[in-house]
Amino acid sequence: MNSKLKSLFCPESVAVIGASNSFDKLGYHVMKSLVEGKYKGRIFPVNPKAREIWDINCYPSLSAVMEPVDLAVIAVPAPFVPDTLHECGKKNVKGVVLITAGFREIEDSKGEALQEEIGRIALQYELPVIGPNTFGYVNRTFGVNASFTPEFSRMNQGGIALVSQSGGFCHLCGFLGLKQRMGISKLMSLGNRLNVGFPELLKHLVEEDEATRVIALYIEGLDNPGELLDTAKSVRGRKHIIAYKSGKSEKGDSASRFHTGSLAGDYQIWKGALRQAGILEVTSAEQMIDAAKALDVCAPLKGPRIAVLSGQAGPGMIAADAVEKAGLKLARFSAKTQETINGLLPPIAIRSNPVDMGPAWYDAKSSLEILKAAVEDENTDGVIFIAMFASANVGLAKAMAEYLKNVAPFKKPVAAVFTAPSGIWEEEIAELDGAKGISVVPTPERAGAVMGDLLRANLLCSVNA
């Protein structure tokens, strides 16, 4: 299975069965994703009614394709899926993305029967299937967008693999993550999980996918959660695993059943089980993005002592509150660091922790020296660096991006908040976000919270925790 998964996610060639030139077919959008996403392998559109699709030679059936096909993306109506899977098996396709919905998740019991039938076919040919009822997947490392959402090709390349039970969640997290410059290795929805579920993916991502450093799971409900939890335990400490569990509400169970075919289960039990399996639980898409980004690009947070450096006192106080709310504490600077800060800032500002760097607005260099001193202080474990744009401090982000070019990566995590109107600091933030161990988060509250998640993740990752 694992070698086939590798071909599924890094295909040399892709057939799109149900490819279309009509906007109102999902097969149109899959073609758009592959073509606009600049997929470098061969693309074979399959549709008996067309000669060319997206200006590419079209085949009446999969068997009419003479070359080998690694991946088949299927977007034909549900009743045609069994025959299509037989074709895939006979053609020796390595893996399938089954976008079609209308299986175990629907009210009609025929859906359940149809899913059983295709399950048997997949087993017969040992065909790994992502889906049914999926939007597909994107592999940013390999450069293939096998989904019906072309815009995912815009995402930064990085170390985060997002594996979701819901395509909608991928869109939520993906688009929010796009704006936050989240770096993705893979992003996918597993849908009804015919034969590729969380345990298989987890194993694949830990063992076979070097680009992935952080694995983020969105779970609604599983028939056999123990399998996922056991797999997580077996790979504990090798890569960070984050999970967001939904379907917590009273009505969650039935909604989950009708969404991707599994009951949601008791949330409190899930909570404890995730922790025991070494998985970091998050409770919102925003928290997932913040935590995944920081785990991907920052050094580990090895203790609770945080320095808060802020160009404005108010946001600094807010971050200080958030640090304590996250169970961490404000570091007490060493005498040497305090001396450095006192030398750079006049006594009109708060110079302990949180540090108010306001008087350095016209002198970005001082702010950066304070940052350096705080990171190097033996009494700190991590640093929050905050700057609200003001007309008078406009040079700070550029100075910081320049400064980072010439320093070694920070050995402690730095969460940075740069808040500005649209069009200001955007390039600079894009440049410094992810550089040298710095992760940019949108608010001081979330900077404090992400430090808490970094420490929890570090504790959860240790095998004996």
Place this chain on the structure above:
Amino acid sequence: MNSKLKSLFCPESVAVIGASNSFDKLGYHVMKSLVEGKYKGRIFPVNPKAREIWDINCYPSLSAVMEPVDLAVIAVPAPFVPDTLHECGKKNVKGVVLITAGFREIEDSKGEALQEEIGRIALQYELPVIGPNTFGYVNRTFGVNASFTPEFSRMNQGGIALVSQSGGFCHLCGFLGLKQRMGISKLMSLGNRLNVGFPELLKHLVEEDEATRVIALYIEGLDNPGELLDTAKSVRGRKHIIAYKSGKSEKGDSASRFHTGSLAGDYQIWKGALRQAGILEVTSAEQMIDAAKALDVCAPLKGPRIAVLSGQAGPGMIAADAVEKAGLKLARFSAKTQETINGLLPPIAIRSNPVDMGPAWYDAKSSLEILKAAVEDENTDGVIFIAMFASANVGLAKAMAEYLKNVAPFKKPVAAVFTAPSGIWEEEIAELDGAKGISVVPTPERAGAVMGDLLRANLLCSVNA
């Protein structure tokens, strides 16, 4: 005082004392704000060393200005402030924005003495002073930006007055709010509050400022919190009041003392006192923006029964969780509404609540009919409408913006989530956000949370609560 405050915030003329052509003076940025903010009144730059500033005739002193001056914005070093205030008093200026820092908030006890001195001068001339230690204020209703941050002039005009103890918080909330299209009436930092504090502002905003519908306060610490709380009680029910209290942490007290000169106080006592005064407490800048926006543009939420309509099941489940977490419940649709929904969606989707509108992706009209039915259902109190962009549903946002042009405002609050990559749906979202009782929030989690805040606000606003 109240009539003077009106002139301070709606000045016919503004003198900028300490105006400058040098980028590294705050007086430069104040001039920029007034000029680029297209202030329609007269501007009098005052600086003995220049003849023209920002291409405007400059005066050597305030007394050299022959015309009346309503507002003086002061950005000269602290030691010059007492004489400047005397000049303002003699000139019969109606109000002052004192940007200069270096008073009660600094370590040196001279700061405290200087603040006492200028307090006496202000009293002598009955001069209302915003500050010292403020970035200034913006009045979007009247069209004046009397601050050192020109970019605040970009904010939408609306019904939210943000009154903050910290200029940094205004920048945080202002820039986040700019991206969320928050509609502002006034935005200001009170700094050290020489003689204009929260109680005065609250009274002014409730009684004199018709444009303001929601008052949002950021509080670090107050010497006499009872004054604010009593004022809030005395105006209870007339306008919504929201407060964010920082300085909760162990070190908060001392940080607050050194930031704007007052102790932070015990947070738990604050929490209860705010509630008793009818003030809605929020615990993050993002929550403040979401709540203020929804209170500004939505109809009141009169009960806990929420409908969740989502183009994707996963985000719908997440919103359902958030609704229950906020203490609300998922509405059970009336038979008539359920019939409408069943007529529009095939049985392959979840059609109870949350509703999965996925099958209507190529047919925006169905989604909008479901929205209409859910709002009009007697069994619902509010509606959450969610759409993640996908290549296949690209027409939805435009269809919704068009649809809203021809309907009466919704009589129940609608929180909408539209998530898309940059450059997609942006104009449409800007058009529909705030229209007809709809407020756009960034995530399903925050949509659920804001509904909770709407209900809390509605309960808190009733005098007998």
